Amino acid sequence: MSSIDIIPITRADPVGVRTTCPYCGVGCGVVATPRTATDVAIAGDETHPSNFGRLCVKGSALGDTVGLEGRLLNPKLRDRATGALSDVSWDDAIGTVASGFARIIAEHGADAVAFYVSGQLLTEDYYVANKLMKGYIGSANIDTNSRLCMSSSVAGHKRAFGEDLVPMNYEDLELADLIVLVGSNTAWCHPILFQRMMKVKEARPDVKIVVIDPRHTATCEMADLHLPVKPGSDVRLFNGLLAFLAAHGATDAAFVDAHTDGYDAALSAAGAADIEQVARDCNVDAHDLLNFYRLFTRTERVVTVYSQGVNQSSAGTDKVNSIINCHLATGRIGKPGMGPFSFTGQPNAMGGREVGGLANTLAAHLELDNGNHRGMVQTFWSSPRMAARAGLKAVELFDAIEAGRVKAVWIMGTNPVVSLPDGDRVKRALDKCELVVASDIIEKTDTNAFAHVLLPALGWGEKEGTVTNSERRISRQRAFLPAPGHARADWRIICDVARRMGYDGFDFDAPHEIFDEHARLSSYRNDAESGVYRAFDIGGLSDLTREQYDALQPVQWPLRAAEAASGTRLFETGRFSHADGRARFVATPPRAPVNAPDSDYPFVLNTGRVRDQWHTMTRTGRSAKLAGHISESFIDMHPQDALACGVREGELARITSRWGSMIARVQHSGGMQRGSVFVPIHWNDQVASDARVGAVVNPVVDPVSGEPEFKHTPVAVEKFHVTWHGFSLSRSTPVIDSVTHWTRVHGDRFMRYELAGRNRFDDSHGNHHDWARAFLGVDDPHADWIEYEDKSAGVYRAAHVVDDRIESCVFICERPDLPARAWLASLFDKEHLSDDDRASLLLGQAIGKGEDTGATVCSCFGVGRNTICNAIREKGLKTAAQVTACVKAGGNCGSCVPELKKLIVETEMAQLSAG
Numbered sequence: 001m002s003s004i005d006i007i008p009i010t011r012a013d014p015v016g017v018r019t020t021c022p023y024c025g026v027g028c029g030v031v032a033t034p035r036t037a038t039d040v041a042i043a044g045d046e047t048h049p050s051n052f053g054r055l056c057v058k059g060s061a062l063g064d065t066v067g068l069e070g071r072l073l074n075p076k077l078r079d080r081a082t083g084a085l086s087d088v089s090w091d092d093a094i095g096t097v098a099s100g101f102a103r104i105i106a107e108h109g110a111d112a113v114a115f116y117v118s119g120q121l122l123t124e125d126y127y128v129a130n131k132l133m134k135g136y137i138g139s140a141n142i143d144t145n146s147r148l149c150m151s152s153s154v155a156g157h158k159r160a161f162g163e164d165l166v167p168m169n170y171e172d173l174e175l176a177d178l179i180v181l182v183g184s185n186t187a188w189c190h191p192i193l194f195q196r197m198m199k200v201k202e203a204r205p206d207v208k209i210v211v212i213d214p215r216h217t218a219t220c221e222m223a224d225l226h227l228p229v230k231p232g233s234d235v236r237l238f239n240g241l242l243a244f245l246a247a248h249g250a251t252d253a254a255f256v257d258a259h260t261d262g263y264d265a266a267l268s269a270a271g272a273a274d275i276e277q278v279a280r281d282c283n284v285d286a287h288d289l290l291n292f293y294r295l296f297t298r299t300e301r302v303v304t305v306y307s308q309g310v311n312q313s314s315a316g317t318d319k320v321n322s323i324i325n326c327h328l329a330t331g332r333i334g335k336p337g338m339g340p341f342s343f344t345g346q347p348n349a350m351g352g353r354e355v356g357g358l359a360n361t362l363a364a365h366l367e368l369d370n371g372n373h374r375g376m377v378q379t380f381w382s383s384p385r386m387a388a389r390a391g392l393k394a395v396e397l398f399d400a401i402e403a404g405r406v407k408a409v410w411i412m413g414t415n416p417v418v419s420l421p422d423g424d425r426v427k428r429a430l431d432k433c434e435l436v437v438a439s440d441i442i443e444k445t446d447t448n449a450f451a452h453v454l455l456p457a458l459g460w461g462e463k464e465g466t467v468t469n470s471e472r473r474i475s476r477q478r479a480f481l482p483a484p485g486h487a488r489a490d491w492r493i494i495c496d497v498a499r500r501m502g503y504d505g506f507d508f509d510a511p512h513e514i515f516d517e518h519a520r521l522s523s524y525r526n527d528a529e530s531g532v533y534r535a536f537d538i539g540g541l542s543d544l545t546r547e548q549y550d551a552l553q554p555v556q557w558p559l560r561a562a563e564a565a566s567g568t569r570l571f572e573t574g575r576f577s578h579a580d581g582r583a584r585f586v587a588t589p590p591r592a593p594v595n596a597p598d599s600d601y602p603f604v605l606n607t608g609r610v611r612d613q614w615h616t617m618t619r620t621g622r623s624a625k626l627a628g629h630i631s632e633s634f635i636d637m638h639p640q641d642a643l644a645c646g647v648r649e650g651e652l653a654r655i656t657s658r659w660g661s662m663i664a665r666v667q668h669s670g671g672m673q674r675g676s677v678f679v680p681i682h683w684n685d686q687v688a689s690d691a692r693v694g695a696v697v698n699p700v701v702d703p704v705s706g707e708p709e710f711k712h713t714p715v716a717v718e719k720f721h722v723t724w725h726g727f728s729l730s731r732s733t734p735v736i737d738s739v740t741h742w743t744r745v746h747g748d749r750f751m752r753y754e755l756a757g758r759n760r761f762d763d764s765h766g767n768h769h770d771w772a773r774a775f776l777g778v779d780d781p782h783a784d785w786i787e788y789e790d791k792s793a794g795v796y797r798a799a800h801v802v803d804d805r806i807e808s809c810v811f812i813c814e815r816p817d818l819p820a821r822a823w824l825a826s827l828f829d830k831e832h833l834s835d836d837d838r839a840s841l842l843l844g845q846a847i848g849k850g851e852d853t854g855a856t857v858c859s860c861f862g863v864g865r866n867t868i869c870n871a872i873r874e875k876g877l878k879t880a881a882q883v884t885a886c887v888k889a890g891g892n893c894g895s896c897v898p899e900l901k902k903l904i905v906e907t908e909m910a911q912l913s914a915g
Helices: 090-108 123-137 151-161 171-175 191-203 218-222 234-247 253-259 263-270 275-282 286-298 316-330 349-354 371-381 394-403 423-432 490-500 511-523 546-550 639-645 768-776 822-827 835-843 865-875 880-887 897-913
Strands: 017-020 029-036 039-044 076-078 085-087 113-117 142-144 178-182 208-212 225-227 302-306 339-342 408-412 435-440 453-456 465-468 473-477 603-608 634-637 652-656 661-667 676-680 713-719 724-730 741-746 751-757 784-790 795-802 805-813 856-858
Touching: 017 473, 076 090, 090 113, 090 408, 090 435, 090 453, 090 490, 113 123, 113 394, 123 142, 123 349, 123 371, 123 465, 123 490, 123 511, 142 394, 151 316, 171 191, 171 302, 171 339, 178 286, 191 218, 208 218, 208 286, 218 897, 225 286, 234 263, 234 275, 234 286, 234 316, 253 316, 263 316, 275 286, 302 316, 316 339, 349 465, 371 511, 394 423, 465 511, 511 546, 634 639, 639 713, 724 768, 768 784, 768 795, 768 805, 784 835, 795 835, 805 835, 822 835, 856 865, 856 897, 865 880, 865 897, 880 897
Parallel strands: 113 142, 113 408, 178 208, 178 302, 208 225, 302 339, 408 435, 435 453, 603 676, 634 661
Antiparallel strands: 017 029, 029 039, 076 085, 076 453, 465 473, 603 713, 634 676, 652 661, 652 713, 724 751, 724 805, 741 751, 784 795, 795 805
């Protein structure tokens, strides 16, 4: 029996279920209350220590994503000759996977097969997948999409601390006096943690926030200082800080002497404390750089938060260690309110790290390249064999598939054709692969198009297990919906295949049994005497009954068997996980990014997330609420760069690298440096004709971590010529074959398409009327058809009405300045169109009581830009809090507050300019 006190909290009320959000690594608690099989009320869990009831807009919209539209509900096999998929039984599907893998292993060896898994898996799923591949198949060819977001942190932690340890707690953000955010648009990517920081700053205005980022993001709107560093210069900046600390006597010599090694070499590699030279190298203002260095020097309680802008780099591990070096040098680690803090991107990236989900690690923070560790795990598992060397990391794995060295791959819960760099190479690899298996919840994805076997997995709300967030807190993810169709839990699918392959050790009947084995392995021979001490130890959670597991509260590790409760602060005694107990400084001489811009590809491409979407949009793309903020992919660039490329804001452009190209609409956010462009990662071939930025991204990786370089790809930008722009709203799917470029946007009662074409409309090439009717699928000559055309202006508008209810509409113009979409969307809510409504369709703008609310700013409450700006003007609003009180925007998750502040300034400036 576990020594930890278990308090039942499964139910929040008679019907509400406490679970966790499936998005970012914050790990927010959620209360889900099913009303029907596809209608779920979502609220934040006020008892969960990660969010205390707050949810960002993506979490708040989880109820929009639980429907079965597009779900994979049956196992399917693809006919090799025709490419058609057909439903099969689970027995046939499991047999096909097991026999296929077994045959390839027998013919070509264990390293000819691979798993590619995901931070969307629960820890129990991850555990059995790792056990099967490394301990039974005998290969380490199991890697994860978490390789793409946090493996540089893993490598940096292991080099510095001797183990992959995040030494921080969320409460440290509230205890710090200086928070440094490096390569992290926290306001958009981790909004609940950002709101915690903002609350602290409101209560303690002396708390300083510094943002280090090439872009001026929403996070910068709330910062005291923004250092817009040159892309790739982070190591130089933090080496300069280390040298500055040493030169000004700000290091903790006693801590360095007693608890670390390698300081002199790291300081030597850092170079001289020359502010002017560092400022030139990083392309920042020398006064601002000195201000930051002085703040860091004079402030004891400093937390340095870093995320993908640091990790996703060909020098990502060195960036991580250059940050850690500064905290070790000052002894600002292992104490409240200070230390380096990696914010993970996925809900269970940390859980995957615990169970050895990476190709170069073993379960329970043991090392694959250590024979003693391998023997320990093999003994614990009683497995027939153990992988003897590190497997293939994500990028090299798909290179090996293309080369034919890996002949079978099982992809679980991820979409590598979209998410990996050089995405077209991933396509070529999967097209050549002898056996591609995909476990997924969605049938049609860019990756699943190449699968020979599709296995329907349970999704969020349907599966049971645990996840671990960025502060090492384990939380339960609980089912509140029935399993749809024939979908099964990932752990069960994996165990079924393992047993069919003849392997013992997979006779689990429920996830709590897997968790128990995971917990017991974490404490197995985990002591200083054995020589394999690990800080990761959850032995205190072993031997849980099913009831105790079901009732498990959020708990932070380490939690050893002898401890009654968690709460140990890592490194508070100055003991680290290297064999001698000492931390290591790592020398990080700066090096230029691989593949520098040149005359053919003069710009640096940076990629990342937008506020209201997640990964490849298979979930968030279903929510009309989330589609309102940013509906299309875009190329964000400086206005002068756009002018030099011959493109204007709002026009389409093609962005090209040596690896591929994509098309998106140009915008000027005001946040881009000259020479840099930004494109979001989410859009794919299921929702847009050609907006998959992974096809463009440089496939170079960090030599230590294997993490790809998503932040520094040389690209060129050119105008994408079209003859017209348009959009359509329709209750049914239009015929898009005649459209050159399109993006699909989910609406409440319709599907919206943003359109552009090269076909001409004149007497010799056809006319608007015939094209629009064919596009919308209207073949009835007597249909209620409303249309307007101005040939001289190149404008055409049409709507199809059925029983006085709008069925579809399409708007076309030779220029990209088209009517607003918001008021048109509101017409689809009406059962009967009024005369004013019909007139507005012809006019192209709302009349009468209609109002164009503008593009969505606050997705939580659906508040548009025009509504906010009108309120600011008419009521003289001066603060974001006043805007919230007036129109509710910013009153829930707060992730739009930076945008509200920006709108206040822009509106005031516009009023001053108008006189």
